[in-house]
Amino acid sequence: MNKKPTIRDVAKQAGVSPATVSYVLNDVKKVSDKTKTVVLEAIEQLNYYPDFTAVSLSKKKSNLIGIMLPIIEDSPASVFKNNLYYNEFVSGVELVARNRKFDTMITGVGDLDECKNWIMKRNIDGLIILGMFPESLYNELKSINIPIALIDTYEDYTNLFNNVKVNDKYGGYLAAKHLIELGHRNIAFVATNLLMSPVDRKRYQGFEQALKEAGIQPSKDLIFETLDITFEDGAKVGQELLSSNQEITGIVTVSDVLAIGMIKAIQQEGKQVPADYSIVGFDDLSICKYITPSLTTIRQDIFEKGKLAADQLVNAIESLNSEQKTIEMPVELIVRESTRSL
Amino acid sequence: MNKKPTIRDVAKQAGVSPATVSYVLNDVKKVSDKTKTVVLEAIEQLNYYPDFTAVSLSKKKSNLIGIMLPIIEDSPASVFKNNLYYNEFVSGVELVARNRKFDTMITGVGDLDECKNWIMKRNIDGLIILGMFPESLYNELKSINIPIALIDTYEDYTNLFNNVKVNDKYGGYLAAKHLIELGHRNIAFVATNLLMSPVDRKRYQGFEQALKEAGIQPSKDLIFETLDITFEDGAKVGQELLSSNQEITGIVTVSDVLAIGMIKAIQQEGKQVPADYSIVGFDDLSICKYITPSLTTIRQDIFEKGKLAADQLVNAIESLNSEQKTIEMPVELIVRESTRSL
DNA sequence: CTGAAAGCGCTTACAG
DNA sequence: CTGAAAGCGCTTACAG
Structure with a gap:
C-alpha cells in the first residue's frame, strides 16, 4: 500500500468529479443510482477512507x-x-x-x-x-x-x-436512615473537605435531615474529612476516627473507596465491621460485593x-x-x- | 466573543503576513525579534489558538x-x-x-x-x-x-x-515457587482460556517449571479456566474448584480480580483463606492491600x-x-x- | 528576514 | 443529476 487514496483518486477511478464522490459519501442531493454504484465500487476497490481531519476542517465539525x-x-x-x-x-x-x-x-x-x-x-x-x-x-x-x-x-x-x-441529598438521607433504623444513634459522617465539595455537602444535608427526623442532634465532632478519595485516605481517616475515642457505632461515607480503606483500618486495630462499627459506602462499585464483609452502600449507576x-x-x-x-x-x-x- | 480568530486575523493585527505568523508559531526560520514580539502581542490580544485540525491537515501529523x-x-x-x-x-x-x-x-x-x-x-x-x-x-x-x-x-x-x-513466565514461576516454599504441593492454576491467551500460557510455563524443579508433577486436573476477568468469574471458578473435591491447598491465579472473586466464594462455602487455601494474585492492584485477607500477589507496574x-x-x-x-x-x-x- | 501562492483533503453553494 | 470553483485554517517551498 502506498499513499492513502484521496477523494480525487476515487473520483478518477469512478470517472466522476470529487464533488460527486462527496455527495454519495454524505448521502446528500440526489445522485443517480448508477453513478452511486460506480462510486461505491471505486471506494471499495481503492479501500478508501475519508480523512476526518479534512472533513472536520471544511464542515467545521469534528465529531x-x-x-x-x-x-x-x-x-x-x-x-x-x-x-x-x-x-x-x-x-x-x-x-x-x-x-x-x-x-x-x-x-x-x-x-x-x-x-x-x-x-x-x-x-x-x-x-x-x-x-x-x-x-x-x-x-x-x-x-x-x-x-x-x-x-x-x-x-x-x-x-x-x-x-x-444523582440525588446526593437523598443518598445521604438513605444511608443515615438505614443506620438509624438499625438502632444507631452515634453516627459519624466521613467526607472529603465539606467546604470544598458541594456534592459531599448535599449528602451531608440529607444525613443531617435523617438525624433530625429521628430526634438526634447532629454534631460537628462526628464529621471526619479526608484529602482525597483513595483507599489510603480511607485507612487514615479510619485510624483518626478510632483514636478520637468518641462513642461511634455507625459510619456514613461518601465513597466506597473510603469505606473500604476504613474497614481495613478498623480491622487492623482489632475491631470488627459490623460488630463494632456499621459502615455505609457510596457508589456501589463492583468490588463492594466481593470484599469481606461485603459493603452496604448507596448505589448510583455510574x-x-x-x-x-x-x-x-x-x-x-x-x-x-x-x-x-x-x-x-x-x-x-x-x-x-x-x-x-x- | 464572536468567531475564533484565525491566523489571518493575527497577521492583520500584527501587520505581517500569515506566513510570518506561522513562522513564529513554529519557531522556524529566523524571524526578527521585533516582528516576533509584534506577532506574539497580537496573538495575546486576540487570544488566538491555532486550529489543530488545519495544522494536522497541512502538516500531515495529528499529534x-x-x-x-x-x-x-x-x-x-x-x-x-x-x-x-x-x-x-x-x-x-x-x-x-x-x-x-x-x-x-x-x-x-x-x-x-x-x-x-x-x-x-x-x-x-x-x-x-x-x-x-x-x-x-x-x-x-x-x-x-x-x-x-x-x-x-x-x-x-x-x-x-x-x-x-512483563516477564510473565517469571511471574508464574515466582508465584508457584512461593507456595512451594511454604510447603504446598497440590497447587491449582487459574487462568482464562489457556489456549487463547499467550500471556496466561507463559505464566503457566513458569508455574510448571517451578513445580518440576520441586519434583512435583503438574496435573491437567489442577488447571481451571474462566471466560473473562471479572470478580464474578473469579467467584464462579472458586466454586468450581471447591466442588471438584480435589486435594488443593494452594492456588495461583493470573489476576487479582480473579483471586478476589475466588476468596469470596471460598469464604461463602465456609472455608478460609489462607487457613484452607493459600492464594496468589497477579497485578497488585491498589485494592489488594485493603481487602481481608490482603492479597499476596505478583506485582507489575501497570x-x-x-x-x-x-x-x-x-x-x-x-x-x-x-x-x-x-x-x-x-x-x-x-x-x-x-x-x-x- | 518576509510574503505570495500553492497545497493538505474535503465540502458546498452555485450554475448548468 | 453533475461539476468547477472557492473555501475551511494552516504550512512550506520558493522567490526576493
Missing part, C-alpha cells in the same frame, strides 16, 4: 467529544489512577459516543490555560467535565460555543450548562451516568438545541454485610 | 495517539468497566502523552473494520493496542504506516511491532507500563525510527496475608 478529568493539584500524575469511579463513567461515555459516530478524547487537567487550549485547538464538538474547577474556568467555557455537560456540580454558575447528577451524559451532549450537538438541562439520577440503598442492627 | 481496548465480543458494552487494569494503563499513557504534547483518543473495538476505519479516518500518529486480536488485523495494521505498540503479546506476527510486556508504551510510541513517531523494540518489565512477589505456610 469529537472530550472528557476532562480532574487531577490532584500537586501530583502531575495520573488521571484515572486509583479511581474506580472514572473508569465506569468514561466507559459509558465511550460506548454511547462510538455508537453515535463520535470519538472520545480524554485529558487530565493541569492548569486552566492548558485546558482551554486543549478544547480550542482540537475543535471539540462537545465537552464533558468531571469534577469541580475554579469559577473562572466556567466563565471562559461559556464563551466557547460548544455544548458542555457538567457532572455532579451544584454551584450556581453551573446552571448555564447541561448537568448530570456507567449509566456516563451514557446519559454522552447522550445529552450528542443531542445538544446535533440539534443545536441550546437549552440547558439537568438530569438527576436516582440512588438506592443496597444492604449487605457491613451494617448490623444494634 | 494524536490512539488506544484500542478490547471489548468482549457479544457484549456491545463497555470498554473499561470492571477492569481495573485498563484504568491504570490508560492513565499512564495519558500522562506521558500530555507531557509530550500529544492528545489521547480511546476506543473500544467492535468489528475489525470499524477499528481500521477508526485509525485511518483520524490520522492518528501512533497506536497502542491492548489485548489480542485476530492475526488478520495485524496484517492490515502493517500496511498502515504508523508506529504501533502492542501490549502483552507473544504471537510471532507480533514481532513486527513495538512491544511492551501505570509504568502505560508510560513506557506511550514514551516508546512517541519516540518512534518523532524519530521516524522504524526499528521495533520490545520492552520487558520486571515482576515482583509481594507477600501479604492470603498465603501461609503449611
Whole structure:
C-alpha cells in the first residue's frame, strides 16, 4: 500500500468529479443510482477512507467529544489512577459516543490555560467535565460555543450548562436512615473537605435531615474529612476516627473507596465491621460485593451516568438545541454485610 | 466573543503576513525579534489558538495517539468497566502523552473494520493496542504506516511491532515457587482460556517449571479456566474448584480480580483463606492491600507500563525510527496475608 | 528576514 | 443529476 487514496483518486477511478464522490459519501442531493454504484465500487476497490481531519476542517465539525478529568493539584500524575469511579463513567461515555459516530478524547487537567487550549485547538464538538474547577474556568467555557455537560456540580454558575447528577441529598438521607433504623444513634459522617465539595455537602444535608427526623442532634465532632478519595485516605481517616475515642457505632461515607480503606483500618486495630462499627459506602462499585464483609452502600449507576451524559451532549450537538438541562439520577440503598442492627 | 480568530486575523493585527505568523508559531526560520514580539502581542490580544485540525491537515501529523481496548465480543458494552487494569494503563499513557504534547483518543473495538476505519479516518500518529486480536488485523495494521505498540503479546506476527510486556513466565514461576516454599504441593492454576491467551500460557510455563524443579508433577486436573476477568468469574471458578473435591491447598491465579472473586466464594462455602487455601494474585492492584485477607500477589507496574508504551510510541513517531523494540518489565512477589505456610 | 501562492483533503453553494 | 470553483485554517517551498 502506498499513499492513502484521496477523494480525487476515487473520483478518477469512478470517472466522476470529487464533488460527486462527496455527495454519495454524505448521502446528500440526489445522485443517480448508477453513478452511486460506480462510486461505491471505486471506494471499495481503492479501500478508501475519508480523512476526518479534512472533513472536520471544511464542515467545521469534528465529531469529537472530550472528557476532562480532574487531577490532584500537586501530583502531575495520573488521571484515572486509583479511581474506580472514572473508569465506569468514561466507559459509558465511550460506548454511547462510538455508537453515535463520535470519538472520545480524554485529558487530565493541569492548569486552566492548558485546558482551554486543549478544547480550542482540537475543535471539540462537545465537552464533558468531571469534577469541580475554579469559577473562572466556567466563565471562559461559556464563551466557547460548544455544548458542555457538567457532572455532579451544584454551584450556581453551573446552571448555564447541561448537568448530570444523582440525588446526593437523598443518598445521604438513605444511608443515615438505614443506620438509624438499625438502632444507631452515634453516627459519624466521613467526607472529603465539606467546604470544598458541594456534592459531599448535599449528602451531608440529607444525613443531617435523617438525624433530625429521628430526634438526634447532629454534631460537628462526628464529621471526619479526608484529602482525597483513595483507599489510603480511607485507612487514615479510619485510624483518626478510632483514636478520637468518641462513642461511634455507625459510619456514613461518601465513597466506597473510603469505606473500604476504613474497614481495613478498623480491622487492623482489632475491631470488627459490623460488630463494632456499621459502615455505609457510596457508589456501589463492583468490588463492594466481593470484599469481606461485603459493603452496604448507596448505589448510583455510574456507567449509566456516563451514557446519559454522552447522550445529552450528542443531542445538544446535533440539534443545536441550546437549552440547558439537568438530569438527576436516582440512588438506592443496597444492604449487605457491613451494617448490623444494634 | 464572536468567531475564533484565525491566523489571518493575527497577521492583520500584527501587520505581517500569515506566513510570518506561522513562522513564529513554529519557531522556524529566523524571524526578527521585533516582528516576533509584534506577532506574539497580537496573538495575546486576540487570544488566538491555532486550529489543530488545519495544522494536522497541512502538516500531515495529528499529534494524536490512539488506544484500542478490547471489548468482549457479544457484549456491545463497555470498554473499561470492571477492569481495573485498563484504568491504570490508560492513565499512564495519558500522562506521558500530555507531557509530550500529544492528545489521547480511546476506543473500544467492535468489528475489525470499524477499528481500521477508526485509525485511518483520524490520522492518528501512533497506536497502542491492548489485548489480542485476530492475526488478520495485524496484517492490515502493517500496511498502515504508523508506529504501533502492542501490549502483552507473544504471537510471532507480533514481532513486527513495538512491544511492551512483563516477564510473565517469571511471574508464574515466582508465584508457584512461593507456595512451594511454604510447603504446598497440590497447587491449582487459574487462568482464562489457556489456549487463547499467550500471556496466561507463559505464566503457566513458569508455574510448571517451578513445580518440576520441586519434583512435583503438574496435573491437567489442577488447571481451571474462566471466560473473562471479572470478580464474578473469579467467584464462579472458586466454586468450581471447591466442588471438584480435589486435594488443593494452594492456588495461583493470573489476576487479582480473579483471586478476589475466588476468596469470596471460598469464604461463602465456609472455608478460609489462607487457613484452607493459600492464594496468589497477579497485578497488585491498589485494592489488594485493603481487602481481608490482603492479597499476596505478583506485582507489575501497570501505570509504568502505560508510560513506557506511550514514551516508546512517541519516540518512534518523532524519530521516524522504524526499528521495533520490545520492552520487558520486571515482576515482583509481594507477600501479604492470603498465603501461609503449611 | 518576509510574503505570495500553492497545497493538505474535503465540502458546498452555485450554475448548468 | 453533475461539476468547477472557492473555501475551511494552516504550512512550506520558493522567490526576493
